[in-house]
Amino acid sequence: MNSAANRGRRIALYVAIVIILLWTVVPVAWMAISSLKNPADVLSRTPLLNFAPTISNYSGLFTGGNNLLSYIRSSVLTAGISTILATALGSLAGYGLARSNMRGKRHLAFWIITTRMVPIAAVILPLYIGFTYLHLINSIWALIVAYLSFNLPFAIWIMNAFFADLPPGLEEAARVDGASRMQTFYRIAVPLTAPGIVTTAILCLVFSWNDYAFAVTFSGPGSATLPVAASQLITQTGVNWGQLTAIGTVVALPMVIIGLAVRKYLVRGLTLGAVTGE
């Protein structure tokens, strides 16, 4: 093997990787940088890298009529409660599905996965009418229920895959020792699938935290979430890009951190169990 050619190929590889990384990182980095600029610097005609950083865009979000705190509260409550409900109910049902031999299991599984895949634009309509009848528009419960519509089937399906992976021997041993089915579930199966449960919860949190379509349709002043707050900065009179990049950073950063924390299990989760990771 020609070592010079080999070396050239390796250099070309790393050059390509650097270009790909730049394409990936520049937009988000520019968002974070712009969020630290004062209004004049954000609107500079030539890109500025040499500027006096300020946190005024962030502090500005917490003063004035549209305090970001209420949006943060709504985002945390809707995404959080929906995630907890989906993960809890989904773990129980996923275990049941994984261990079940009932007739029609295939149809049940198909129905569950279909509910996860339905276009949001189509689901919005009947839910909107239902929530209007129930006077839930502008309540955080409308969003929690709407997020359950995609988080619950997701959680059932993924947890089914994680529970199906467990070797049957351990649970059989526990049963021989006199444990009930329920005890076997929470003493053996749940601890062994802990990484799977955490991955499920984190992905549910990301999906609902990042939702905009449901949030803008079902929420009012009392339940509007952070993505809605971001879109509200675009007004007839102009866009406050400094504050917008600040909200963008606030929305994106926590999800990037928790998402990468479960990187090892992401493939499993994001392919609905179809592909096993590293």
Place this chain on the structure above:
Amino acid sequence: MSFELKMMLPALIVLAAISIVPFFYLIYMTLNKISLVGGTGISPQWIGLRNWARMFTDPDVGAGWITMVIFFVATVGLEMLLGIGIALLVHEMVWGRNVTLSILLIPMFVAPVIVGLLGRFLVNPTYGMYAWVLRTTHIFTGNILGGHVSAFVAVVLMDVWEWTPLIVLITLAGLVSVPDQVIEAGRVDGAGYWQRLRHIVGPSISGIVLVALLIRAMDALRYFDVIWQSTAGGPANATKIIPLRLYEVAFQFLDLGYAATIGIVMLALSIALATLFTGILRRRGLIG
């Protein structure tokens, strides 16, 4: 009642309430004129198949589907090509592979609505950073979101930026699962990189690549936030894909029954994709 069914029951009851009931209501909606007036009362008025008849002759809906198909093919196609290509490159890396992968995955976690807004900021004709780069290099000097073609290309690239990492992640999992010995055996037999790719690696990861394609296709039908926030379907409907049209019919023209009719067609399409997906899962032995 069996233990398994008892475990499933709470979730299935909730899921039925928020999926089966709305599904049948959606069908009922297509047969009615349902107008939203002031958000107070909603009174359906039976009109039979008139929404359906209208939809099949509505040029706006037709245009929305055509835009959707072009957008779908362009984004999903580019994401697959780039995703597989990048995964092959990352797989060749000797050092720095984990860090690279972590950085590559970042866009996936950024809310689509933020991606749309950020894209709009970057290509703004007066202070957008990417617009400045294109202007100073004389590649493109106009208003990017103002032209039909340039706006379309821009929203496609925003979507590609956000979702290519998903394809990289899934394909890489496939590449890692190909046993080293198999590739080494090919090398010993004198197969070059491209031959190994075509005859050894390709066939072993084709199933996983298909999973990636279907997952991405289903999500491409689900989300429309990126376009909504960057161009809102403009200029002059150049980027108005079908879910945006549906949303406009429902919440700007306040014609929920007609919007539901458009929604049913989208739903049918996603069910078809889900059928393909479960077929693959079954072949891979992942469901009964």
